[in-house]
Amino acid sequence: MGHSMKRKEDARFIQGKGHYVDDIKLPGMLYMDIVRSPYAYAKIKNIDSEAALKVPGVVAVVTGRDLEKYNLHWMPTLMSDTQMVLPTDTVMYQAQEVAAVIATSRYAARDGREAVKVEYEPMKPVMDPYKSLSPDAPVLRSDKPGKKDNHIWHWEVGDKDKTAQVFANADVVVKEQMYIPRIHVASIETCGCVADYDKVNNHLTMYMTTQAPHAIRTVIALVAGHVGLTEEKIRVISPDIGGGFGGKVPVYPGYVIAIAVSFLVGAPVKWIEDRSENLQADSFARDYHITAELAGTKEGKILATRFKVLADHGYTDAAANPSKFPTGMFSIATGSYDYGTAYMEADAVYTNKPPGGVAYRCSFRVTEAVHAIERITDRFALEIGKDPAELRMENFIKKEDFPWKSPTGWTYDSGDYVAGLQKAMDAIDYHGLRKEQAEKRAKGELMGIGISTFTEIVGAGPSKDFDILGIKMFDSAEIRVHPTGKAIARFGTKSQGQGHETTYAQIIAEELGIPAEHIQVEEGDTDTAPYGLGTYASRSTPTAGAAAAMAARKLRDKARKIAAYLLEVSEADLEWEPGKFSVKGAPEKSKTIQEIVFAAYTNHPQGMEAGFEATHYYDPPNLTFPSGAYICVVDIDKETGGIHVRRFVAIDDCGHIINPMIVQGQVHGGLTQGIAPAMYEELIYDEAGNILNGTLMDYLVPTAVESPRWETGHVVTPSPHHPIGAKGVGESPTVGAPPAIANAIVDALSPYGITHLDIPITPFKVWKALKDKGAI
Amino acid sequence: MLKQITVTVNGAQHTAEVEPRLLLVHLIREVLNLTGTHIGCDTSSCGACTILLDGKSVKSCTMLAVQANGKSITTIEGMIQDGQLHPLQEGFKENHALHCGFCTPGMIMRASELLANNPNPTEEEIRWGISGNLCRCTGYNNIVKAIEYAGAKMRGEETASTEPQFV
Ligand code: FES
Ligand code: FES
Numbered sequence: 031m032g033h034s035m036k037r038k039e040d041a042r043f044i045q046g047k048g049h050y051v052d053d054i055k056l057p058g059m060l061y062m063d064i065v066r067s068p069y070a071y072a073k074i075k076n077i078d079s080e081a082a083l084k085v086p087g088v089v090a091v092v093t094g095r096d097l098e099k100y101n102l103h104w105m106p107t108l109m110s111d112t113q114m115v116l117p118t119d120t121v122m123y124q125a126q127e128v129a130a131v132i133a134t135s136r137y138a139a140r141d142g143r144e145a146v147k148v149e150y151e152p153m154k155p156v157m158d159p160y161k162s163l164s165p166d167a168p169v170l171r172s173d174k175p176g177k178k179d180n181h182i183w184h185w186e187v188g189d190k191d192k193t194a195q196v197f198a199n200a201d202v203v204v205k206e207q208m209y210i211p212r213i214h215v216a217s218i219e220t221c222g223c224v225a226d227y228d229k230v231n232n233h234l235t236m237y238m239t240t241q242a243p244h245a246i247r248t249v250i251a252l253v254a255g256h257v258g259l260t261e262e263k264i265r266v267i268s269p270d271i272g273g274g275f276g277g278k279v280p281v282y283p284g285y286v287i288a289i290a291v292s293f294l295v296g297a298p299v300k301w302i303e304d305r306s307e308n309l310q311a312d313s314f315a316r317d318y319h320i321t322a323e324l325a326g327t328k329e330g331k332i333l334a335t336r337f338k339v340l341a342d343h344g345y346t347d348a349a350a351n352p353s354k355f356p357t358g359m360f361s362i363a364t365g366s367y368d369y370g371t372a373y374m375e376a377d378a379v380y381t382n383k384p385p386g387g388v389a390y391r392c393s394f395r396v397t398e399a400v401h402a403i404e405r406i407t408d409r410f411a412l413e414i415g416k417d418p419a420e421l422r423m424e425n426f427i428k429k430e431d432f433p434w435k436s437p438t439g440w441t442y443d444s445g446d447y448v449a450g451l452q453k454a455m456d457a458i459d460y461h462g463l464r465k466e467q468a469e470k471r472a473k474g475e476l477m478g479i480g481i482s483t484f485t486e487i488v489g490a491g492p493s494k495d496f497d498i499l500g501i502k503m504f505d506s507a508e509i510r511v512h513p514t515g516k517a518i519a520r521f522g523t524k525s526q527g528q529g530h531e532t533t534y535a536q537i538i539a540e541e542l543g544i545p546a547e548h549i550q551v552e553e554g555d556t557d558t559a560p561y562g563l564g565t566y567a568s569r570s571t572p573t574a575g576a577a578a579a580m581a582a583r584k585l586r587d588k589a590r591k592i593a594a595y596l597l598e599v600s601e602a603d604l605e606w607e608p609g610k611f612s613v614k615g616a617p618e619k620s621k622t623i624q625e626i627v628f629a630a631y632t633n634h635p636q637g638m639e640a641g642f643e644a645t646h647y648y649d650p651p652n653l654t655f656p657s658g659a660y661i662c663v664v665d666i667d668k669e670t671g672g673i674h675v676r677r678f679v680a681i682d683d684c685g686h687i688i689n690p691m692i693v694q695g696q697v698h699g700g701l702t703q704g705i706a707p708a709m710y711e712e713l714i715y716d717e718a719g720n721i722l723n724g725t726l727m728d729y730l731v732p733t734a735v736e737s738p739r740w741e742t743g744h745v746v747t748p749s750p751h752h753p754i755g756a757k758g759v760g761e762s763p764t765v766g767a768p769p770a771i772a773n774a775i776v777d778a779l780s781p782y783g784i785t786h787l788d789i790p791i792t793p794f795k796v797w798k799a800l801k802d803k804g805a806i
Numbered sequence: 807m808l809k810q811i812t813v814t815v816n817g818a819q820h821t822a823e824v825e826p827r828l829l830l831v832h833l834i835r836e837v838l839n840l841t842g843t844h845i846g847c848d849t850s851s852c853g854a855c856t857i858l859l860d861g862k863s864v865k866s867c868t869m870l871a872v873q874a875n876g877k878s879i880t881t882i883e884g885m886i887q888d889g890q891l892h893p894l895q896e897g898f899k900e901n902h903a904l905h906c907g908f909c910t911p912g913m914i915m916r917a918s919e920l921l922a923n924n925p926n927p928t929e930e931e932i933r934w935g936i937s938g939n940l941c942r943c944t945g946y947n948n949i950v951k952a953i954e955y956a957g958a959k960m961r962g963e964e965t966a967s968t969e970p971q972f973v
Contacts, residue, residue: 044899046885048908137825218852218906273908305851306849690970725849726852
């Protein structure tokens with residue numbers, strides 16, 4: 031177990047000295063605001079900029095037609111689909127960018143925006159993904175030659191026939207239709223950028239809220255290379271980021287327009303979206319309609335599962351998944367259970383909703399998978415009248431069966447699911463709660479206990495399978511140790527609050543014996559940091575964290591050579607303990623790492639390269655499989671449907687823990703982002719394509735009042751293939767919490783024949799379900 | 807038409823010519839260049855912009871700069887005194903009450919008024935007291951702990967351990 035070192039980065043944040051993108055002010059900087067479509071689907075008849083151009087301070091209005099001249103009006107998405115930067119003739123979702131207004135101040139840009147007159151011819155939008163597949167639905171992507179329907183892709187994995195056979199012969203089959211609603215990460219900082227194109231040197235500096243600065247640089251070069259902006263002319267700087275959670279992975283049109291405008295006018299251009307734009311237009315998460323089925327024995331053995339998904343991707347497939355995985359890691363949906371047969375299929379469709387399909391503090395669609403398996407497992411327990419904890423205990427993959435091959439092709443690295451659930455049950459007094467529940471039920475009171483024992487799949491990923499736009503999903507670390515034994519380390523990832531400046535320093539400190547206080551960590555500047563794919567999907571510690579350890583080990587090898595030279599012994603005679611090499615059997619003869627590093631600059635062996643630096647690009651041999659056992663207790667007011675989360679215990683296994691304080695903080699935060707979709711958040715659209723809750727007034731981000739006091743703990747099964755045994759943790763709780771909460775609520779309501787409720791489970795849904803069943 | 811206003815910010819007087827519609831948060835961030843006060847929404851919902859106005863916590867996105875004329879403002883930059891962190895600043899760091907730090911200045915400013923009015927709040931009072939401030943990262947447990955820590959410190963009491971507690 032590691033050390034709860036206080037975070038190095040906090041000093042600036044608590045003093046208001048963080049440096050976020052909207053804090054950047056450059057000489058001559060212009061401001062951009064964006065005209066957005068009030069319609070979900072409409073033809074653009076005319077854009078009249080005349081009045082806008084007369085507004086004092088407005089310097090330009092940019093439309094799709096202007097960008098078309100430079101062939102910059104379309105861009106690729108991360109899933110190799112295409113997306114408009116600005117439309118030339120049709121808008122495809124409400125709040126889509128229609129034109130950009132550039133002005134000398136934020137206020138003038140907004141005035142200009144109000145003065146742009148756009149004439150639309152509205153059309154009837156396609157909002158329901160099922161209807162989108164019907165033969166009489168209009169073909170939305172008529173920009174794609176030959177496209178005859180709204181289907182995007184079909185995907186399947188597992189053994190269809192064998193699964194059908196098991197289902198046909200099983201004693202018990204349960205089935206539920208589940209909707210995992212469209213939600214939004216709503217990081218407290220919205221997205222934005224300052225695009226600073228320098229005409230003289232043909233060089234672009236792009237300050238932007240991105241979780242993946244290197245990948246963005248490459249994407250910009252791919253989009254704008256034809257106008258002379260080649261990759262060496264682009265520097266992407268990701269300053270401090272006010273939360274990302276997946277929403278700052280994509281390239282949004284606003285970024286591209288800002289670059290185009292800066293390029294055309296030769297001045298820096300700032301674009302900061304406001305909250306409503308952020309909620310209404312930036313990538314959504316989830317939006318999976320799942321038919322979940324499970325086949326089992328009367329005694330409670332799970333035999334097979336079958337999942338069918340309909341994915342609503344909105345106007346384009348702008349998901350952020352590894353290229354070969356259109357449904358991300360959804361195929362982890364066999365969960366923590368030992369059975370041999372499963373089949374999953376998914377189809378994606380276009381609708382007139384904003385594009386996306388990014389994470390929401392989740393590794394590539396794992397949350398959808400975990401919700402499906404954990405809900406259907408509970409449904410099975412309910413069907414056969416077995417305690418859901420007992421049922422899980424009996425079906426778990428056993429600790430000794432790792433590495434374990436799942437029926438959908440994954441090799442789970444390690445875990446001890448029994449120990450996790452047992453610990454959670456003990457901590458919450460599971461049996462005592464069940465007794466209390468029985469007493470309450472006898473009195474007609476509603477109390478529920480919900481369990482989720484999930485397996486995550488993170489740390490993407492091994493280069494043989496994982497790439498984004500062809501770039502392999504390795505990550506990198508570069509360590510430079512200065513002559514006085516202090517270091518700077520740079521990474522291809524980018525913290526958005528995860529505490530990399532501390533965690534990475536601790537990893538290097540552990541490997542090299544240089545105190546973490548003396549290791550400065552830097553990320554987010556593509557000119558200085560080594561290339562990497564960025565921070566999302568809980569991949570930083572599994573990939574860049576591993577790279578840090580490997581780079582440090584390269585340095586330790588060099589240190590050993592230098593120490594042998596300085597101590598005049600052979601390398602084999604040396605022993606390492608953190609911070610120094612000493613001669614075996616003669617511990618008084620030793621050299622500290624600081625002495626060795628100094629020698630690397632002042633007295634290195636002849637024939638050896640001077641200096642003390644190493645870089646490592648870490649290509650993980652496998653993914654990591656963190657897991658968790660969560661138990662939630664709810665009390666429900668029968669008359670109002672009000673739900674009170676009384677207790678929530680989360681036991682996580684994220685492998686070796688580097689900084690327990692940071693890990694716990696991640697778990698707390700992830701749990702609140704778990705209760706959010708479970709009980710509060712959903713982006714709701716009406717049939718005309720209007721978003722009904724596109725502001726923070728009505729999109730319910732939990733406050734400290736809705737958020738329970740979380741109780742956390744862990745079991746530790748180190749990842750056998752990771753250099754320090756770590757697995758990653760940032761997202762486990764967001765993945766694992768929603769089904770624990772949903773299961774608790776359904777458990778409370780189950781005496782009335784209620785077997786499933788879709789999240790977010792609101793008091794109204796509960797009240798209505800009880801009413802429908804005649805319970806009140 | 808510009809209007810002249812005078813405000814005292816973190817003890818220093820500033821006079822500025824501003825548009826009557828200029829939001830106070832923009833005065834602070836863009837005219838006075840105090841960027842520790844953040845903007846997280848357009849509906850007065852998030853509290854990232856919270857400052858003290860004559861000692862009361864207000865959401866500075868919800869006021870016009872001209873309304874602050876003649877008043878005294880404290881922002882996060884003014885919390886450090888003689889190089890000493892405010893107990894809340896210390897509490898947030900010691901208790902890992904921030905991740906990305908974007909909500910932190912607003913949280914600290916809000917909590918400072920909370921503690922001024924109620925020096926020894928219960929957990930429930932703290933949670934309700936900061937319910938106008940959103941944090942998307944931390945799950946609030948440690949923010950509550952940080953405010954309790956600062957309260958204890960300001961009352962001159964022993965502060966509880968800041969080590970994480972596990973079940
Ligand atoms: S910026 Fe959100 S309340 Fe002021
Ligand atoms: S620390 Fe990120 S929003 Fe609070």
